[in-house]
Each structure stands twice: as C-alpha cells, then as structure tokens.
Amino acid sequence: MNSSGEIRLVPLRGIPEVMPGQNLPAHLAAAIRDAGLGCRSGDVLVVTQKIVSKAEGRLVVLSSVDPSPFAVELGVRLSKDPRQMEVILQETRRIVRMDHGVMICETHHGFICANAGVDLSNAGGPGVAALLPRDPDASAATIRAGLKTHLGVAPAVVITDTWGRPWRDGIVNVAIGVAGMRPLLRYAGQQDPHGYELHASVVAVADELAAAAELAMGKLLAVPAVLVRGYDYPRGRGSGRSLLRAPRRDLFR
Amino acid sequence: MNSSGEIRLVPLRGIPEVMPGQNLPAHLAAAIRDAGLGCRSGDVLVVTQKIVSKAEGRLVVLSSVDPSPFAVELGVRLSKDPRQMEVILQETRRIVRMDHGVMICETHHGFICANAGVDLSNAGGPGVAALLPRDPDASAATIRAGLKTHLGVAPAVVITDTWGRPWRDGIVNVAIGVAGMRPLLRYAGQQDPHGYELHASVVAVADELAAAAELAMGKLLAVPAVLVRGYDYPRGRGSGRSLLRAPRRDLFR
Numbered sequence: 473m474n475s476s477g478e479i480r481l482v483p484l485r486g487i488p489e490v491m492p493g494q495n496l497p498a499h500l501a502a503a504i505r506d507a508g509l510g511c512r513s514g515d516v517l518v519v520t521q522k523i524v525s526k527a528e529g530r531l532v533v534l535s536s537v538d539p540s541p542f543a544v545e546l547g548v549r550l551s552k553d554p555r556q557m558e559v560i561l562q563e564t565r566r567i568v569r570m571d572h573g574v575m576i577c578e579t580h581h582g583f584i585c586a587n588a589g590v591d592l593s594n595a596g597g598p599g600v601a602a603l604l605p606r607d608p609d610a611s612a613a614t615i616r617a618g619l620k621t622h623l624g625v626a627p628a629v630v631i632t633d634t635w636g637r638p639w640r641d642g643i644v645n646v647a648i649g650v651a652g653m654r655p656l657l658r659y660a661g662q663q664d665p666h667g668y669e670l671h672a673s674v675v676a677v678a679d680e681l682a683a684a685a686e687l688a689m690g691k692l693l694a695v696p697a698v699l700v701r702g703y704d705y706p707r708g709r710g711s712g713r714s715l716l717r718a719p720r721r722d723l724f725r
Numbered sequence: 726m727n728s729s730g731e732i733r734l735v736p737l738r739g740i741p742e743v744m745p746g747q748n749l750p751a752h753l754a755a756a757i758r759d760a761g762l763g764c765r766s767g768d769v770l771v772v773t774q775k776i777v778s779k780a781e782g783r784l785v786v787l788s789s790v791d792p793s794p795f796a797v798e799l800g801v802r803l804s805k806d807p808r809q810m811e812v813i814l815q816e817t818r819r820i821v822r823m824d825h826g827v828m829i830c831e832t833h834h835g836f837i838c839a840n841a842g843v844d845l846s847n848a849g850g851p852g853v854a855a856l857l858p859r860d861p862d863a864s865a866a867t868i869r870a871g872l873k874t875h876l877g878v879a880p881a882v883v884i885t886d887t888w889g890r891p892w893r894d895g896i897v898n899v900a901i902g903v904a905g906m907r908p909l910l911r912y913a914g915q916q917d918p919h920g921y922e923l924h925a926s927v928v929a930v931a932d933e934l935a936a937a938a939e940l941a942m943g944k945l946l947a948v949p950a951v952l953v954r955g956y957d958y959p960r961g962r963g964s965g966r967s968l969l970r971a972p973r974r975d976l977f978r
Contacts, residue, residue, distance in 0.1 A: 476760075477948070479734040479941050507729075569976040576976065584892040593926070634928065638891050638977035639837040641970045642909045642929025644936070646893070656895045673846070675887065676895025677940065683897070684937030687930065687956050688732050695730070703940050717894045723822040723829065724891035724977050 479702040481688040482507055483695040492529035497618020500697055504623065509699065511619065515627035516700040518685035521648060522591070522602055523696040524611045524631055530603040532559050550575065556592065559601050563588035568725060579604065582716045583648060584725075585635045605631065608649025609711050616651040628653035628705050631712070632682040638724060645686035647678035647712055654710035655679070676715055677706065732955040734941040735760055736948040745782035750871020753950055757876065762952065764872065768880035769953040771938035774901060775844070775855055776949040777864045777884055783856040785812050803828060809845065812854050816841035821978060832857065835969045836901060837978075838888040858884065861902025862964050869904040881906035881958050884965070885935040891977060898939035900931035900965055907963035908932070929968055930959065 484503035490496055500519065504511050525531065539547070539554035543561055547554030550573050557575075566578040577588040581604070589604035605611040612629040620626040631649035636642070647655055655678030685698035719725055737756035743749055753772065757764050778784065792800070792807035796814055800807030803826050810828075819831040830841040834857070842857035858864040865882040873879040884902035889895070900908055908931030938951035972978055 477736040477738070477941060479937075481732040481734070481937070483730040485730070571976055572974060574976065634926075639970055639975060640899070640929065640932065640968050642927045642932065642968065644929050644932050673887075674895045675939070676893065676897050679893065679895065679897050680936040680940050683933040684732075684734070684940060686928070687933050687937060688730060715893050715895065717892055721825055722892060723824055723827070 477702070479684075479700065481684055482509060482699040482701065483688040484697040484699060485695060487523070487696055490523050490527045492526065492531065494527055495618070496523065496527035497615050498622060500615060501619055501622035503697065504619075504699060507699065509701070511623045511625045511627055511699075512701070513625050513627060514701075514704070515625075516630060516653065516681055516703060516705055517615070517619065517627050517697060518630045518632055518681055518700060519612075519615060519697045520645075520689060521589075521604055521608065521631050521633045524605050524608075524615075525602045528605055528611065530605060532601045532603065534559070534599045534601060546570075546575070556590065556601060559603070560588045560590045563590055563603055581608070581648075582713060585633070589633060589635075604633065604648065609651065609713070610649075612649040612651035612712075626652060627699075630655075630678050630681050630685075632685065634686065645682040645689075647676075647682045647715060649712040650678050650710050652710075653678070654706040654708045655712060655715050656710075657706050678710075678712070678715065681705070730955070732937075732953065734937055735762060735952040735954065736941040737950040737952060738948060740776070740949055743776050743780045745779065745784065747780055748871070749776065749780035750868050751875060753868060754872055754875035756950065757872075757952060760952065762954070764876045764878045764880055764952075765954070766878050766880060767954075767957070769883060769906065769934055769956060769958055770868070770872065770880050770950060771883045771885055771934055771953060772865075772868060772950045773898075773942060774842075774857055774861065774884050774886045777858050777861075777868075778855045781858055781864065783858060785854045785856065787812070787852045787854060799823075799828070809843065809854060812856070813841045813843045816843055816856055834861070834901075835966060838886070842886060842888075857886065857901065862904065862966070863902075865902040865904035865965075879905060880952075883908075883931050883934050883938075885938065887939065898935040898942075900929075900935045900968060902965040903931050903963045905963075906931070907959040907961045908965060908968050909963075910959050931963075931965070931968065934958070 534555040537555035539558040543558035544554040546557040564577040569576040616629045629651045634643040657675045659673035689695045787808040790808035792811040796811035797807040799810040817830040822829040869882045882904045887896040910928045912926035
C-alpha cells in the first residue's frame, strides 16, 4: 500500500476480441505494458469470466444443441429458447428456485446464480452461449503463471462474473476464481479500536475487488480487465470456492 | 472520468471520534480538504453508517434496556445478550429466518440483514449498540448539503454498512442510503458491441461503490469515509430503497 492508502482501479484497454485457444495471458500482459504502469506482485488483476471462457472455448453454438423434452418444457414456461435451457441444464447440478421467469441454479462448481452462469450477451455473436470456465481457480492460476512469464511478476488474479442476489435489486460483480490471494479477510480474534473483539468479521474482499473493478469496466466499454493497485490483499493460497457458504450454514438454499 | 478511465479510492484519515450532535459534514469536509484533493461534483463520497449513526445519536446503552420475555427467550436460544435481542426486535418489522445462532431481519426501512443492522463493534465502547440511521437517504442528503456549504461543491454521497448474504461466505459493504446519484445503472435497450440487446442488465453501482470503498477503509484502520474519484456515476435523484427487490420478485424472502 502506498503511504496515503489510495487504491487505483486502472482499466486495461486495447485487449482484442479473444478467440478460443488464443493466449489470453499474453494479451493481458501486453495491455498491462501498454498502460505504462508496469506490474507489481502487490497488484490484483481482475478479469471478467467472459474473456476467459472465450479463450478456453467455453462457447456453445445454440444451433448445434438438441433440447431434451424437459428443456422444451422449461422454454415454454420461462419464454426462453429451449436450446438455451438445455445448455443451462447441462451446467446445473441442482435447481434452487424456478419462478417468475427466472431459474436460479447451483452449478457443478457449487455456485448459485441465475441460469447457471450461461450468458448470451457479449458471447461473440447471436446464437452463441458462453459458459462459466470449468475451473475458475485453474483459469486464474494459468493467467497468473502467464503474467509471471511475460512480465516477470505474478500479481494476484481474480476471475469475475456479474450476478443478481436475493433481497436486493441489480447485479454486482463477484469473484468466481482466484489465484495468489485468499478471498476472505478474517478479523477473528482481532480487536477494533475500542477493544471490542471482531469475532464475526470475515470480509469477502475478493468480491469487493470484483465489484470495484466492474466500476472501471462497464458493460458497454468492453473493458475485460482492470488492474487494482494499492490494495494490500490477504497473502496466501486461496480458492474462489471458499466464498461458497457451506450448505449447513446457509438458511436460503 | 479522466481520459484513462482510472478510478481512485482515497481514504479520508484524521476524522475524529464523532459524538452525538456533532457536525459530521464539517468533519468530512475538513478531511477532504486535508487530503489535498479538493472536491468535485463528479466525486462520490462513501461514508460508513457507523459514524453517521453516532453523529445522529442512534446509540443505545444496553444497561438501559429492559428486555421483553421474547427477547429473553431469543437470547437463550441464540446465546446472546437479551438486551441486545430487545434492541434488535425494536428495529425489526419481520424476522426472515432464525436459525444456527443467526437472526435475519427485515428492518423498518425494508432492508434484510443480520440482527436488523444492530452492531456492538465500533459503537463507541462496550455495552453500546449502534442502530442503522433512521433514514439513510436523508442522512446522505444532509451530508451532501453540508459539503456544498463547506466546500462549495456537492459530490454524490453513499452511506454503507457491511452485511452477509445468502450462498456466499463473508460480509461485503453495501449501500443503504444515497444522495445526488441513482444507485442502479440500467442498460435496458442498449446493445453490447455484438448488437445483443442487454435487456436484463441493471447494475447495482451504489453497492459496487460501497464494496470498492471498503477496500480502502478496512475494519481496523478506522477510516470511516472514502472519496471515489473518476467514476462517472448515474446522475439524477436516487434512493437507497430502490436497491430493495420488490417482494413479489424475490424468491428468497
């Protein structure tokens, strides 16, 4: 952290449309270089899942999908393309809620989000669905290792997606994969300035980093990555899955 | 927004312990001046509710509380001080869930959060509970007007608190009151770079601003306010209550 404690959110521009199999870390490294900031191990690179999914070929052309009878049924009920519903079902291990034209799914990773994270916008063209990365932590680790190769420095990496949530309107950007940092900051056993023990304070800083970065991305700006400088992130090995609340402690599954 | 699109999160230090009735806007204006940044109408000042609640006298000394039989019962069930439970009940209009030692409440404002937002940490000493501001939008508007008086400029203002959420571990900072901005950014009718209409995209940017600011606050740093510079926030009149999902569209109440 710099002396003032200021944090900078720097959007990385000029990253080309990424095609399956292309070297995403090389593109990200070039964008960091072009931003003229260098790269530091204390930086956090926040990358939206859409560009990761594209590079990893996690795209489905809907015209190639043969929907099951249940997917056809869901399509009618929810007024959606049955082929899209089929793709969603294949990404789903449990349907959490299904009502008001919305399907809230638990993905094979354990994430709970609308449509199992399957998204038609920004997926590279009409009729193409983007899936979440198969293993977002591994995606983050690959990017981190690639940056180390290209830039000689390995910042922390956070992969994100924008999801809705209960009770509150609007979507927010959240972390689905991390590398080189712990996503939760635990204050357990520490005391606030009044000596009151902060026994319940565990802050999901990876989600806050994701949210912060989204402000510098914007959906229409097509900025897929943001460099966060000046945030003293929790060092250590971490996984996006540690952001998942254990089912036995979750009152809203 | 500056030409690079960079966003800065500047923690405001040196704000004294605020006592009930003190002029919080004057303290915030002084801290902005001390940071040497000036203030711009395009800035967003993010302020944690704790300092707002203190300035507004929203504090309860637990020794003055006479718990009802139900509060005593809850205290036994949840292993908590019955006087604390009484304060929580007085802030609650509906108990959403009550299990695993946790009470999720709907406050009189309509917010859904643990313990109706009643908090013992950082409340000014042991045995003191801080309540949420009675009208966080009004609190934000008062701060905004005070900054206009002291600095000649009125930035947007966001009042925040850190809350848990279903499905995901850890707390994150969210917006409970706003002034001078709209908390939701609607992409309805706009198109992504591929021409796909973003019909479902409403981003809760006030919550993302809250989350971003928390990174520069930190619980132990005792930084109650952060100036966000460079974010092109949605102009217009807004209310933190527009972040509340309508009950009929909420599958998890």
